[in-house]
Amino acid sequence: MKRLTAALMLSLAVLTATAQSKKVEYNFTEASDLTMVGKLMPDTPNPYHRVDTVKFKGFTKSENKQVRMSAGLSVAFKTDSKVITIKTKYEDRSFPVNTGGLSARGYDLYIRKDGKWLWAASAVAKDNKPDDNVTLIKDMDGTMHECLLYLPVFSEESSIKIGTEKNATIEAIDNPFRHRIGIFGSSFTHGTSTSRAGMSYPDQLSRMTGLQFLSLGCSGNSKLQTYFADVLCAADVDALVFDGFSNPEAPMIKERLFPFIEKIQKAHPDIPLIFQRTIYREYRNFNTDRDNNERVKTAMADSLMDIAVKKYKNVYYIKTTCATSKDHEATVDGIHPSDYGYTLWAKSIEKPIKKILKKYGIK
Amino acid sequence: MKRLTAALMLSLAVLTATAQSKKVEYNFTEASDLTMVGKLMPDTPNPYHRVDTVKFKGFTKSENKQVRMSAGLSVAFKTDSKVITIKTKYEDRSFPVNTGGLSARGYDLYIRKDGKWLWAASAVAKDNKPDDNVTLIKDMDGTMHECLLYLPVFSEESSIKIGTEKNATIEAIDNPFRHRIGIFGSSFTHGTSTSRAGMSYPDQLSRMTGLQFLSLGCSGNSKLQTYFADVLCAADVDALVFDGFSNPEAPMIKERLFPFIEKIQKAHPDIPLIFQRTIYREYRNFNTDRDNNERVKTAMADSLMDIAVKKYKNVYYIKTTCATSKDHEATVDGIHPSDYGYTLWAKSIEKPIKKILKKYGIK
16 A cells, blocks of 8 residues: 555645646637537628528527527637636526536537547536636646537527637637538427537537538427528538427428428429438327327328428438437436437437438538 | 328327316325335435434535435325326525436436336426426326336425325335435435436436435535434445545545444444445546546545455445446536436446345345
8 A cells, every 4th residue: 555655645746736726817719710610501690690580580589599599509729728718798598497507508628539529528607607707627738639619509699708828829720520411400409408518419410420510400499481491591501401390290290391392402402301200209108198199290200201202302211310218218308318318319310311411422 | 191191180189189278186195195215314304304404413504405405315106197296395496507407406207117117207397486386297098107206306395295186096105126225425426417306326226226225415525424424324224335435535535434434334234335436527538637636536445445345344345336438428517427327327336236235135
């Protein structure tokens, strides 16, 4: 034990020395001056909005609010700062009980290591002091790190300033993900019930595949609306993925699906439109009505998509979508998967999506 | 498509009929009049407290508050009600950003199916109307179901009333778990960062093994304190498990570990005392100080436990404790695992714990 004690003594001395915290002087960089990742519409006047709500009309009040949230957006940069802090000017914040505060209002940092994105830190300013800085990470080694910082999922921001040590470098890096693949979807695509901002299935899929998924997830509001089609028609994308059968009931799917496809195909005749079957919701386990309703909804989507894939060129249907673990424990509230449920979802569609995209030279 | 449409029409008709919701008349039963599960100290004056803070002294203010929280407690009953609602009288509620609202303040229901506990529902009253009923589940099939209802993790309640339909039955069932195995531990054992109340690793371990784990998880406060030993000495238990090296720093572990073991052994000379190594915290990935600190802490615990297992009878050390997924995505805030991280933790200790307990006839 003697040898160990000596090692401990040394380590403790190191700890004590570094524990004497000194006031850090920061240099602040607006996040949007670095590389914005995951932006479906790159030219929004507020860079943290997903859609320009002055330009695109037809949204309900809550949809308007949602498309201004920074869900699915991230910022790529490199820095040799030992500390990173963030100062936010929030325009709106949400406090959902089924979604973590770190996800709804906070930041999630990954750092590239051995070619992969390794999780580094998550943090959010105090709920009663949202305008204060929050230290995201400190005591880094001072070498240059490539960073990917996910923005809040259920908040709107007018400014996000990344603070690095005064004498450190911070610079944009190239977008780490390839191509532009839009996803229009429900709360699932939005990231509801994630515990931190980078755990939605489109974000996980981007990290898994290296492909760039551009999220237009709008919790409760992915209903094949014609005004959302307007946005998707105007978007510069190589492919589109739809979580389009999670929110609408069967009659709405019947009424809207084909016109929705036709409208988007007119604008994007040559890109793949990939629809996903909605997932199994655990609230069906003992609720007979919900079980019946889900069955009806999925049957309608399946039957129409059987026709659509034959009727329309470049239209695909993925039926493998799955966020259910064997033990049925990967749900938060019976509707929304946990982080791990979203991992399972991303894994369940990874191969089928890559296979389709490959046909179009997207890989 | 004709055949499908007919099927859909029928299903939609059923839906419409049942969607005409009528006001349910409830019969309310105090949860503690049913079977309380997971209670380390069964005789607390408030049945939802984990420790009687009038009887046991020495706790800090925050520890006092924590041991009155209902973390790890659940209620077992059977009912044929189609609806279950809950009405709570909260004494205290927490709003942590790294823990789901459904977990911190809400309820988590499992129903027995084919001999296993299958997740059924989770819910919490509105944050601004905590005293209102919350409907946990509805539209059940009206047959008798065996239920296990987990109570809030970061709240104190003076009353929890379970509402069932006026003409339905609700009755206590036998405790579904065997034996009494106490766990004293940190935020990990408490259930910090779970998304719902039944996802702490002791709860998951109970469902996995059928053994009853009785949690005394106290976030940040599992530091081998002598006054916590007092509680454990007084508890009627068949075994004790410790997540005792997550909160204290190395010097505290050195000072307190052996006296703590000796005190508890005096009261419980013949039961196994099973210590767990603390887990890998993802915040070490890029924070050099934290990485060093964790190494020091774990080295101290390892070295002392090497001695302890030889020095003391019935003392064990489990080094397999693991909440880290291969992709390092099973963390919420770098300290605390996600629900899935806790699943991995429970799985990592299941076999070693069962092996030790078996020696003592606990199986």
